[in-house]
Amino acid sequence: MSELVRLSFSLDATLEAKLEELRTRRRYSNRSELLRDLIRDQLVEEVWEEDREAVGTVTLVFDHHAHGLHEKLTDLQHEHHDVILATTHVHLDHHLCAEVILCRGRSSLIRSIADQLRQQKGVLHGSLSVSSTGAELR
Ligand code: NI
Secondary structure (H helix, E strand, C coil): CCCCCCCCCCCCHHHHHHHHHHHHHCCCCCHHHHHHHHHHHHHHHHHHHCCCEEEEEEEEEEECCCCCHHHHHHHHHHHCCCCEEEEEEEECCCCEEEEEEEEEEEHHHHHHHHHHHHCCCCEEEEEEEEECCCHHHC
């Protein structure tokens, strides 16, 4: 980590109150840590907007009895073996499974893989969590 720099800046009172509400709601012990995370979130958002190398996690919940679904999901993951770093499969109950698929690659490709996976018949829910390789956060 580089050296700490102390900043001083002005906010109008309404915005300052909203910042304080946000800090309380998100349970940050101080504003500095909240502001650091907000800046990092913005930097990660830019990575995804600019189609740079990113890290993303796809979560799927699906019915493992759905005809051919398991094979289709596995086929799609093999097609993108260069992007998919790891997959964890858990059995939620007698019928339902969850998979968490960790990806690293161009953000547009990760988004496309997530869309293809979640659109398969029998997938009850799919979500994409966006993050970063960390390169732009240091
Ligand atoms: Ni299962």
